Amino acid sequence: MKGDRSWWKGHRSSHRLPDACLLSFALFGSLIVVLTVLAILSLAVPEVGDIPHLLEVAAKGRIVDSILLTMGAGLNAVLILLLFGIPLAYVLARVNFRGKGIVESLVDLPLMLPHTIAGIMVYLLFMERGPLGAPLAQAGIFFEDAYAGVVVAMVFVSSPYLINSVREGFENVPLHIENVARTLGASRFQAFARVVLPLSVRHIYSGAILAWGRAIGEFAAIIMIAYYPMVISTVIYYTFTTQGIKEARSVAFVFLVVCLAVFGLLRFLTRFMGKYDDRI
Amino acid sequence: MIEFDGISLRLGEFSLRDVTLHIGTGEYFFIIGPSGAGKTVLLEAIAGLHSPDGGRILLRQKDVRTTPPEDRRISLMYQDYSLFPHMTVEENISFGLKMQQVSPEKVKERVRRIMERFGIANLANRLPRTMSGGEQQRVALARALVVEPDVLLLDEPLAALDPITRDFFTRELARIREEYGLTVVHVSHSREEALRLATRVAVIIDGRLVAEGTREEIFSAPPYREIARFVGMENILDGEVIGTAGGYVTIRIGKCRLRAPDRGLKEGDKVAACIRAHEIRISPTPPAGREENVLSGRIVSMLSDGAMVRMTLETPFTPMIADVHRSKVIRHGLKEGMEVFLWCPPDAVVAAPSLHPVESS
Numbered sequence: 212m213k214g215d216r217s218w219w220k221g222h223r224s225s226h227r228l229p230d231a232c233l234l235s236f237a238l239f240g241s242l243i244v245v246l247t248v249l250a251i252l253s254l255a256v257p258e259v260g261d262i263p264h265l266l267e268v269a270a271k272g273r274i275v276d277s278i279l280l281t282m283g284a285g286l287n288a289v290l291i292l293l294l295f296g297i298p299l300a301y302v303l304a305r306v307n308f309r310g311k312g313i314v315e316s317l318v319d320l321p322l323m324l325p326h327t328i329a330g331i332m333v334y335l336l337f338m339e340r341g342p343l344g345a346p347l348a349q350a351g352i353f354f355e356d357a358y359a360g361v362v363v364a365m366v367f368v369s370s371p372y373l374i375n376s377v378r379e380g381f382e383n384v385p386l387h388i389e390n391v392a393r394t395l396g397a398s399r400f401q402a403f404a405r406v407v408l409p410l411s412v413r414h415i416y417s418g419a420i421l422a423w424g425r426a427i428g429e430f431a432a433i434i435m436i437a438y439y440p441m442v443i444s445t446v447i448y449y450t451f452t453t454q455g456i457k458e459a460r461s462v463a464f465v466f467l468v469v470c471l472a473v474f475g476l477l478r479f480l481t482r483f484m485g486k487y488d489d490r491i
Numbered sequence: 492m493i494e495f496d497g498i499s500l501r502l503g504e505f506s507l508r509d510v511t512l513h514i515g516t517g518e519y520f521f522i523i524g525p526s527g528a529g530k531t532v533l534l535e536a537i538a539g540l541h542s543p544d545g546g547r548i549l550l551r552q553k554d555v556r557t558t559p560p561e562d563r564r565i566s567l568m569y570q571d572y573s574l575f576p577h578m579t580v581e582e583n584i585s586f587g588l589k590m591q592q593v594s595p596e597k598v599k600e601r602v603r604r605i606m607e608r609f610g611i612a613n614l615a616n617r618l619p620r621t622m623s624g625g626e627q628q629r630v631a632l633a634r635a636l637v638v639e640p641d642v643l644l645l646d647e648p649l650a651a652l653d654p655i656t657r658d659f660f661t662r663e664l665a666r667i668r669e670e671y672g673l674t675v676v677h678v679s680h681s682r683e684e685a686l687r688l689a690t691r692v693a694v695i696i697d698g699r700l701v702a703e704g705t706r707e708e709i710f711s712a713p714p715y716r717e718i719a720r721f722v723g724m725e726n727i728l729d730g731e732v733i734g735t736a737g738g739y740v741t742i743r744i745g746k747c748r749l750r751a752p753d754r755g756l757k758e759g760d761k762v763a764a765c766i767r768a769h770e771i772r773i774s775p776t777p778p779a780g781r782e783e784n785v786l787s788g789r790i791v792s793m794l795s796d797g798a799m800v801r802m803t804l805e806t807p808f809t810p811m812i813a814d815v816h817r818s819k820v821i822r823h824g825l826k827e828g829m830e831v832f833l834w835c836p837p838d839a840v841v842a843a844p845s846l847h848p849v850e851s852s
Contacts, residue, residue: 395587
């Protein structure tokens, strides 16, 4: 921090005090941050006060496995979303068609639904007698109480985060740039792959982080179809109901630290990603 | 080279309606029109970026309805140049050749040659955001031309440049057309650009092609009142034809009469008498030997513009604008507030009906 207060964004050097409007906005806005910090502290303070117990919980194979399972399933869900969500986002960004509003509403539906309803929908669709679950079960892919069930539930609830973010990225790439690529000899796919995709990489990355974050935080939708294998949310709930708040809090704190470290690093990496000009 | 045969195209609220147009090989064809008239859509339709709902587009005598943009051998350059911001200058220019699967050695050689031609070899490793508008313009032109197109489409390519750079590129575009033997279709608002570059001009208003002709036909004798306004005719006086004789029509404007060359008009037609400011002569006394096309008025304001003085005059029916040489202003002692006479030769008056007759009446 410098003595001339140049740290204050929006501050003009001729003024000695920050802009009153910005200051009041910052004060009001900071209440949300304060709330989050208080919640973290209420979890962290008792845990830091009992490090041996915390280490004992953190070292439990069941907890480590569950964290790895949750992160891995979240990653799988994001990879599936990238595969199917990027084409959908491109069509929504570039094409106007009859019924587009309906498709957009369907994309956003998981945002609005209570997660238990999302869970029931996923269960009905992918259970062994479900319209998709039955044929896939015949092919040897099972979803009930299976890893695949965790992944599909995660895909369902996190899809709007990725699709909407990627779509915004595609919309930010001027159509003119794509048109020029076409007239220079690129097919539509080549123009997409060589021009649109690289210019949207920040939005894709950002959407993937959001979707991953949403996926690993899911509980209700997952337990409807796959109580086992236990993702971390299920483990925390199970621990809370069987061993009480102290044990559950320790598991929660371990996962909180892992999340802060991983997402902090991922957000930091965004800074170095695909920033080419003001428009994109 | 390019033919539009009754093209109709709808894009949301906007539509091109029944556009028929022929652009010959080697022409420098200008498309002018107000904002939102459909000029860019027309250009993009030539490039194959929009499929017409009706009519045919012929390219080199071939219907190109199913030919995608990448197979048309047409390059397009937008006002913002649309350089690929994540690619260096060299990568931008080589993009088209790579897409056409030209061998790497040939790509390198052709890119090197064209960068030298446009004086941008020193920018090879720069990203677009680090370059000036003029530099970006040269890179965009090099990128468009390196793929050796038959047709170059330019969408207001000079609009974002400062006057000196614009002047340079206007000459450069004329040179490029000859050097590469191109057919150029250029969309612009600028009368000056069209006057310097165009071999032929089309005017598009509200999605309709309303006029097509040589630049002299469009700029000196616009067929419609709206075009006269668009091409910058300073004085547009609404009136009615009250007589035709000897190849001229007489137009009544309020209590005044103006004579203009007859363009197939008939008595009772609503027309506008359109006169360029530099065609109007001003004198403190009635012009000797002139009995027609003489009006009286008062000088309201005088603005000096180099050798010329732009005058705003109050006349019995409408304010008028006249450009008078400074020497004449001094010789006649013309001053603001002075009562004067305005005269213009009948051949300098263009009688132009309106595209929308009801509105003009």
